[in-house]
Each structure stands twice: as C-alpha cells, then as structure tokens.
Amino acid sequence: MPHTNDTIVDALAADLRPVRPMRFAEGMALVGAAGAVTMLMVAGTLGWRSDVVAGQFHAVWLFANGLFLVLGLASASTVVAMASPRVGQGLHGWKWAAAAAVLLPATALILLAARTISAPAEWISPIDRYCLAMGLGLGLLTATALTWWLRRGAPASPNRAGLLVGIASGSIGTLALGFSCSFDGLYHVGVWHSAPILVGALLGRLIIPRLVRW
C-alpha cells in the first residue's frame, strides 16, 4: 500500500529492528583479511621470493611495493569510509598516495627516455603480460570484499567508490604479486606492476557503480 508522508513514519517505526552499525575498524579488518588471504594464496601457489623470505630486499622492490601498500591502504580506507556517508566528509588522502605512486612509472619512463636505463628487449614481453593479468586476478578478492562492504552501506558517490575499489584491489593484487615476481628491473616493476592499478581503476569505474547503487 502506498504511504503518505504521515503514515510512512509510523510504518517505518513499526518496522524498526536492531542493526549492527558498520564500524570503520571492521571494514579495515575485512580488507586486511582479504589482503592476507591473497598473500597466502601467492605463497601457496606461486611461492614467495627467496631473497624476500630471507629478509634481503632489492631497492626497487622495496620502494615499489611500499608505494603499492600505501596506495592500497589509502584507497581501501577511503572506500570503507565512503560506505558511511556524511556531508563534509573530506576523503582526499588517497589522491596524494596516488600522486606518489605515479612517480614510479613516471621515473621509469623518464629514465628510459633519458637513456639512463637501457630499453627492454621487448616493450610488452610475456612476463609483462603475466604480471598485469596476475596483479588484476589477485586483486579480485579485495575487490569483492570492498564491493560487499559498499553494498551493505550507503555510498553517496558510486562512481568514485568504483574507481577507488579498482585502485585498492589493483594495488593489493600487484603488491601480493610482488612477493612472487623475481624481476626487479625499473621498467618492468614501474610500468607493468603499476598497470594492474590503472586497469583496475578503469574496470572498477565501469563495473562497480552499477553494483553499489541503492
């Protein structure tokens, strides 16, 4: 039966049921769990790099994966917060993390252009394509978790939420892949380990909004 404004208040009050508030910490725990399972999947199926397991880190590896971790956390925390909207919610921190992460492929391309590093034998090698596909695939669990969280909540900017789900899942996927990929070249890591984030952002922007509209 259609309600009038006078009856809808009574109808909704009569339908009141206890609900569990969505806590930010709970959302971040969900992202953490998705990330941890992804890392374990990499350990179980692809195996972690022996030098990383031994605590010996290559500079490019450490720098790149540090950036991916920061970007993944910044964008995932923004998505988690977006599920509980409010006017004046200044969620702009992820933009700085994204700007910092752009430095990685930018550095690789600038050094290539300046011939400070040598050009690769193949611009798009099979290992490049593999890392792009695996980075995207490994981000799926995080993307699913964040989408589920958003569907529970009330994201007021579905387009931006979709973009950020893509960035977060791409970052966490490529971070997990970094524990397995043994290539430390600046071109490969800078361009092809960053590519899942870019592609993830595009896919997230295209696909996620229609899943989280309410």
Add this chain to the structure above:
Amino acid sequence: MGAWVMINADWYYTALLTFSKAWLQRYYARKVAPCQQDDLVQETLLSLHRKLASYDPSRPFLPWLAAIARYRWVDHLRQVYRSREVELNDSLPSSDEHEGISARISLDSLFALLPPAQARAIELVRIEGRSVSEASARCGQSEPLVKVNVHRGIKKLSALIEKAR
C-alpha cells in the same frame, strides 16, 4: 525490561523520523518541484530506514541525513533527465507535464550557478539543439566562444552535481 526498551526505541525512532521528515521537506523545497517533494521525502525516509547500519552513532546525525538526501536528489535528477531524454528520442508526447516543469526548475537552479554566457550557450546548443553557428548568431558570442562556454559550462555543472553527492 526488553519490551520497555523496544517501546522507548520506537518512540525515539518516531521522533527522529518526524524530525527528519520536516528537515527533508525544507531541504527539497529549494531543489525540486512542489509536486515531487512528497515522493522524494518518502524515498529518502525509506533509504534512511534501509541504510541505518551505515550511520555511525559516534558522529552527528544531520551530516549523515544530508548525505543521503543529496544522493536521493541526484538520483532523482538523473531519473528525470533520463525519462526526458527517452521522451525526446522517441518523439513521444510527455505523459506528465509536471516532470518537464520539474526538470526545468532543477535545470534553472543549476544554471543560476553558471555565468550567464555559459548558461545561454548550453541552453542554445545542448537543450534547444541548435548548431554552434546558429547559437552564435542568436547570443552574439563568436563560434569558438560558444564552444568554449558549452565545454566549460558542462564541466562546471558536472562538478556541481558531483560535489552535491
């Protein structure tokens, strides 16, 4: 004790919804046509009820309600414009004159936020469907200026709607 708590919760919730309803009526009064206000208030109250879990009790209530109201308003605008587009594309007569009037009111309220030259250029090219040269002749702006004003105006409108979310 449990029944007492539930009765009290019902009372508080009714008071909250009544307050929200009054606030929403004032909020939408400036944004949509009068004939659509009641529907939008109801939709927003239903959204509020369905999405209660997204409210963080440690934070103020009104910014949360305002975010939901904005979302429903933007969604409403999208639906109105989409139905308007379908009507134009299919050359169907408008089934509800109020929808068109409402779209016009919403559009006018957005146009009021643009510089007059941009609003005029968008109106001529994007709404009335005139060519750039026709629009240029009608509004006295040069053709490149019409293009620039349409581009900048649309960009600004998108930013305004995005900000309103």
